Amino acid sequence: xxxxxxxxxxxxxxxxxxxxxxxxxxxxxxxxxxxxxxxxxxxxxxxxxxxxxxxxxxxxxxxxxxxxxxxxxxxxxxxxxxxxxxxxxxxxxxxxxxxxxxxxxxxxxxxxxxxxxxxxxxxxxxxxxxxxxxxxxxxxxxxxxxxxxxxxxxxxxxxxxxxxxxxxxxxxxxxxxxxxxxxxxxxxxxxxxxxxxxxxxxxxxxxxxxxxxxxxxxxxxxxxxxxxxxxxxxxxxxxxxxxxxxxxxxxxxxxxxxxxxxxxxxxxxxxxxxxxxxxxxxxxxxxxxxxxxxxxxxxxxxxxxxxxxxxxxxxxxxxxxxxxxxxxxxxxxxxxxxxxxxxxxxxxxxxxxxxxxxxxxxxxxxxxxxxxxxxxxxxxxxxxxxxxxxxxxxxxxxxxxxxxxxxxxxxxxxxxxxxxxxxxxxxxxxxxxxxx
Amino acid sequence: xxxxxxxxxxxxxxxxxxxxxxxxxxxxxxxxxxxxxxxxxxxxxxxxxxxxxxxxxxxxxxxxxxxxxxxxxxxxxxxxxxxxxxxxxxxxxxxxxxxxxxxxxxxxxxxxxxxxxxxxxxxxxxxxxxxxxxxxxxxxxxxxxxxxxxxxxxxxxxxxxxxxxxxxxxxxxxxxxxxxxxxxxxxxxxxxxxxxxxxxxxxxxxxxxxxxxxxxxxxxxxxxxxxxxxxxxxxxxxxxxxxxxxxxxxxxxxxxxxxxxxxxxxxxxxxxxxxxxxxxxxxxxxxxxxxxxxxxxxxxxxxxxxxxxxxxxxxxxxxxxxxxxxxxxxxxxxxxxxxxxxxxxxxxxxxxxxxxxxxxxxxxxxxxxxxxxxxxxxxxxxxxxxxxxxxxxxxxxxxxxxxxxxxxxxxxxxxxxxxxxxxxxxxxxxxxxxxx
Numbered sequence: 050x051x052x053x054x055x056x057x058x059x060x061x062x063x064x065x066x067x068x069x070x071x072x073x074x075x076x077x078x079x080x081x082x083x084x085x086x087x088x089x090x091x092x093x094x095x096x097x098x099x100x101x102x103x104x105x106x107x108x109x110x111x112x113x114x115x116x117x118x119x120x121x122x123x124x125x126x127x128x129x130x131x132x133x134x135x136x137x138x139x140x141x142x143x144x145x146x147x148x149x150x151x152x153x154x155x156x157x158x159x160x161x162x163x164x165x166x167x168x169x170x171x172x173x174x175x176x177x178x179x180x181x182x183x184x185x186x187x188x189x190x191x192x193x194x195x196x197x198x199x200x201x202x203x204x205x206x207x208x209x210x211x212x213x214x215x216x217x218x219x220x221x222x223x224x225x226x227x228x229x230x231x232x233x234x235x236x237x238x239x240x241x242x243x244x245x246x247x248x249x250x251x252x253x254x255x256x257x258x259x260x261x262x263x264x265x266x267x268x269x270x271x272x273x274x275x276x277x278x279x280x281x282x283x284x285x286x287x288x289x290x291x292x293x294x295x296x297x298x299x300x301x302x303x304x305x306x307x308x309x310x311x312x313x314x315x316x317x318x319x320x321x322x323x324x325x326x327x328x329x330x331x332x333x334x335x336x337x338x339x340x341x342x343x344x345x346x347x348x349x350x351x352x353x354x355x356x357x358x359x360x361x362x363x364x365x366x367x368x369x370x371x372x373x374x375x376x377x378x379x380x381x382x383x384x385x386x387x388x389x390x391x392x393x394x395x396x397x398x399x400x401x402x403x404x405x406x407x408x409x410x411x412x413x414x415x416x417x418x419x420x421x422x423x424x425x426x427x428x429x430x431x432x433x434x435x436x437x438x439x440x441x442x443x444x445x446x447x448x449x450x451x452x453x454x455x456x457x458x459x460x461x462x463x464x465x466x467x468x469x470x471x472x473x474x475x476x477x478x479x480x481x482x483x484x485x
Numbered sequence: 486x487x488x489x490x491x492x493x494x495x496x497x498x499x500x501x502x503x504x505x506x507x508x509x510x511x512x513x514x515x516x517x518x519x520x521x522x523x524x525x526x527x528x529x530x531x532x533x534x535x536x537x538x539x540x541x542x543x544x545x546x547x548x549x550x551x552x553x554x555x556x557x558x559x560x561x562x563x564x565x566x567x568x569x570x571x572x573x574x575x576x577x578x579x580x581x582x583x584x585x586x587x588x589x590x591x592x593x594x595x596x597x598x599x600x601x602x603x604x605x606x607x608x609x610x611x612x613x614x615x616x617x618x619x620x621x622x623x624x625x626x627x628x629x630x631x632x633x634x635x636x637x638x639x640x641x642x643x644x645x646x647x648x649x650x651x652x653x654x655x656x657x658x659x660x661x662x663x664x665x666x667x668x669x670x671x672x673x674x675x676x677x678x679x680x681x682x683x684x685x686x687x688x689x690x691x692x693x694x695x696x697x698x699x700x701x702x703x704x705x706x707x708x709x710x711x712x713x714x715x716x717x718x719x720x721x722x723x724x725x726x727x728x729x730x731x732x733x734x735x736x737x738x739x740x741x742x743x744x745x746x747x748x749x750x751x752x753x754x755x756x757x758x759x760x761x762x763x764x765x766x767x768x769x770x771x772x773x774x775x776x777x778x779x780x781x782x783x784x785x786x787x788x789x790x791x792x793x794x795x796x797x798x799x800x801x802x803x804x805x806x807x808x809x810x811x812x813x814x815x816x817x818x819x820x821x822x823x824x825x826x827x828x829x830x831x832x833x834x835x836x837x838x839x840x841x842x843x844x845x846x847x848x849x850x851x852x853x854x855x856x857x858x859x860x861x862x863x864x865x866x867x868x869x870x871x872x873x874x875x876x877x878x879x880x881x882x883x884x885x886x887x888x889x890x891x892x893x894x895x896x897x898x899x900x901x902x903x904x905x906x907x908x909x910x911x912x913x914x915x916x917x918x919x920x921x
Contacts, residue, residue: 054538093509118554150860162556186838188859302839354489357489417522421623
């Protein structure tokens with residue numbers, strides 16, 4: 050016999066044990082429910098595509114990070130590194146079969162070969178949602194509303210969506226006569242939260258000189274009131290600036306919904322990515338701001354330019370599922386990992402195995418999740434196992450109970466037993482203990 | 486501007502448009518619910534692992550099919566080609582942290598670079614469920630019971646689980662003195678459904694001669710009664726054969742549950758894979774038997790031999806999600822692809838956009854899924870769009886309705902309108918139409 054191969058994972062990759070996977074699954078189900086409440090529909094795309102298609106518009110940084118190889122047929126293929134590029138390809142390819150405005154969500158894994166750091170992995174799960182083919186305040190507001198509802202559905206109440214407008218910043222750069230440097234400037238401003246004000250200032254100054262740097266730093270400086278922030282922006286760009294008007298309309302919608310306190314107008318938000326052209330946003334959870342945005346997105350005037358000559362504008366957002374899990378863990382608010390099993394049936398007498406399965410089926414048909422144990426251990430050992438699994442109740446049947454067609458119910462929390470119950474009586478008792 | 490890159494997929498890969506993805510998601514959710522009813526918990530493992538680990542026990546056929554390459558760090562990595570090998574690695578690696586018997590499920594994509602045929606893809610979704618660390622009739626019966634409940638939850642009532650026992654077949658081969666050829670014989674018998682009786686017979690004869698071939702063909706021949714099939718097996722192997730006894734005990738359990746009609750004892754089932762050692766099964770849907778088994782599995786006496794010196798026995802099954810979808814489509818029973826949106830709010834007056842979102846939130850808090858339209862088109866065009874999306878009701882508010890704080894409800898199926906309703910009245914009306 051050969052000696053065993055050491056079981057191990059590649060650096061930057063993780064297994065999800067039940068305690069983590071239960072939480073992740075419950076999170077994605079809640080998000081899916083919110084998307085469905087708003088009329089978004091799911092799609093899926095392959096993990097592997099032609100490398101040429103995935104790299105279409107991207108620069109060298111992406112090419113270094115992407116997992117790419119030649120397949121058995123000699124084709125250069127790659128694993129997707131986000132869900133946006135495949136979505137753009139999907140839209141261009143299936144356009145005639147889709148109903149526009151097209152509202153889709155997509156929750157799936159992506160892969161990046163970057164150097165793994167704390168909270169960064171080479172395989173992670175993204176959750177994207179977009180409205181494509183609608184350019185209106187209503188669509189902008191809805192995307193932000195979906196962000197709010199998503200976090201609330203996850204019982205995260207204390208969060209802020211930082212909102213800005215790429216068009217407004219571009220107008221401002223034009224007024225300074227430096228519109229041609231906008232890409233570099235946007236990237237520097239985008240990094241400012243990470244690299245700090247001094248480094249931002251010096252790097253900007255090297256690019257456009259100290260005077261214009263001061264103007265930009267003033268423009269992006271934080272104002273602690275949405276009304277004042279919008280007023281300041283209008284003061285600089287003009288009362289009739291359409292981008293400021295758009296932000297005002299979105300804000301009015303959130304006021305009407307009684308949700309204005311979730312928005313923060315913050316001109317330092319730019320989103321480094323090239324394809325955003327209008328409203329952009331990032332979301333921070335109170336107490337974990339340092340972990341970065343957990344949901345970001347914005348409006349683009351054309352998502353499909355790489356694959357089609359026709360335009361498709363839209364707005365979308367992306368929840369970093371794994372980063373959000375890390376944030377919830379950081380806040381110490383990770384929900385209980387316990388499974389969903391409510392009742393265990395221990396093995397008192399192996400000859401009753403068939404009856405245990407029958408009893409379990411009766412209880413399942415009442416809506417309970419029921420685990421039948423398979424091995425006859427001491428009853429105390431089976432109770433310990435059930436408690437390790439977080440199962441709150443047991444239904445116990447030995448030979449004597451079976452003869453008299455009764456069962457015993459045990460509530461593990463209070464360690465109380467209820468004997469001599471008929472099955473219908475046991476069901477009532479279990480519903481009481483489990484509060485269902 | 487560069488000319489667009491043609492949007493296309495690699496051969497053997499597919500997009501899932503909403504109509505397919507809604508069905509696939511609903512299918513996986515139903516399966517997850519069944520697993521939870523039985524106390525199974527979810528896990529996840531990375532798509533990419535060390536190639537050496539994934540290929541551990543496999544032969545050349547797997548090596549040819551696996552997607553494998555050298556990553557940025559020069560490591561030979563590969564995409565998983567099933568969920569069993571990563572599960573074996575997972576068990577060996579995390580054993581001390583798991584509670585045994587360990588009941589897990591795992592629904593995820595796997596990749597194989599085989600030549601795509603009808604219904605075969607290079608990327609497909611598998612759904613595995615296993616009980617590890619329990620060797621009892623009770624565990625065997627439970628896995629088969631989970632198969633039954635899974636199909637019933639998908640509203641597939643007419644299916645058969647073909648059950649056999651590798652140990653019984655091995656005992657029979659030993660009695661013929663050809664136990665040493667068992668691997669080859671098992672593979673041939675496994676293929677017999679595909680290649681037909683004549684080819685099976687001639688290939689077996691070439692291997693072990695005509696006489697023993699006849700004995701094997703008799704042993705695996707189909708008997709159209711479970712009682713007689715078990716009796717025949719006992720007649721050949723002896724009344725006290727423990728493997729036949731095990732099958733009898735499983736059958737008794739299914740009789741007690743009133744589900745014996747789902748089982749078919751069929752000694753031609755062997756499962757070609759090496760690691761099965763006892764009970765094996767395949768599941769066929771009536772009317773689509775030719776499409777092959779949609780759920781297969783069996784008992785193994787050691788799953789982790791490649792990665793650990795300690796043994797772990799268990800039993801498990803695997804649903805081919807994509808093949809099952811193809812079967813349902815073949816039977817013409819694909820459920821409606823329509824989304825889950827129940828109510829649309831069309832744009833009658835753009836100035837009411839904020840109110841539309843507020844109204845939608847009120848309806849969502851009543852449990853409805855509500856889509857707000859974002860663009861002012863003619864009302865008829867918005868109705869057409871809603872019907873294309875399969876949304877059954879509309880709540881319509883124009884300026885006059887808004888002034889009087891009323892709404893209009895439209896039932897698309899009957900094309901009836903209900904005017905001048907207060908919002909609470911509308912909610913009652915909608916619940917009536919939607920029967921919720």
